[in-house]
Amino acid sequence: MLHPLCLVGRLLRQQKRNFMIMSVGSGDSPDLTLMIMDSLGQDRLMSARRVSPDPLPRLRALCLALPETTERVSHGEPTWFVRDKKVFVMYADHHHDDRLGFWCAAPAGEQEAQVAAAPERFFRPPYVGGRGWLGVRLDVTLDWAEIEEIVREAYRQVAPKRLAAELDAT
Numbered sequence: 001m002l003h004p005l006c007l008v009g010r011l012l013r014q015q016k017r018n019f020m021i022m023s024v025g026s027g028d029s030p031d032l033t034l035m036i037m038d039s040l041g042q043d044r045l046m047s048a049r050r051v052s053p054d055p056l057p058r059l060r061a062l063c064l065a066l067p068e069t070t071e072r073v074s075h076g077e078p079t080w081f082v083r084d085k086k087v088f089v090m091y092a093d094h095h096h097d098d099r100l101g102f103w104c105a106a107p108a109g110e111q112e113a114q115v116a117a118a119p120e121r122f123f124r125p126p127y128v129g130g131r132g133w134l135g136v137r138l139d140v141t142l143d144w145a146e147i148e149e150i151v152r153e154a155y156r157q158v159a160p161k162r163l164a165a166e167l168d169a170t
Helices: 004-014 056-064 111-115 142-160 161-169
Strands: 019-025 031-038 043-049 068-074 079-082 085-094 100-104 134-137
Touching: 004 031, 056 079, 056 085, 056 142, 085 134, 085 142, 100 142, 111 134, 134 142, 142 161
Parallel strands: none
Antiparallel strands: 019 031, 031 043, 068 079, 079 085, 085 100, 100 134
8 A cells, every 4th residue: 555645646746746745744633634835836735545554354354254154246345145145244445435344234223323423434335224234434543343343243133043153152
């Protein structure tokens, strides 16, 4: 993954603009603020998302650690199944919107509660949102312990009782 400064430089070069980076500020936010001096000597403020490590390998590991799960591409995205039949998590790399996240099965009422409590982290995904599935953003600050619990709960929602009991025993 490229550093945000490289991405901004590449974008400005594509626009055939001369530039000089004057200052960089970051603080605690996931955004960078850049002061750019363009070829006319005018200061311009730009911001860019800080590039974080790809969350897919970690999500994949969480899903495949569960009993009798498989992965295959479905609708163009990595998707995880219980016993190669029932979907419990689908990766969504800007799938029909501007979010990086995943969609997962959720207990009744969980989608509404999570979206109301933290709309910056959770959303109602297209297509499956009407069935109560939860959308979880991966392009924000992540709490991987919480994501693991969400994935495990998604698994419990679609797994046969024996497999859900096996999960609860571990």
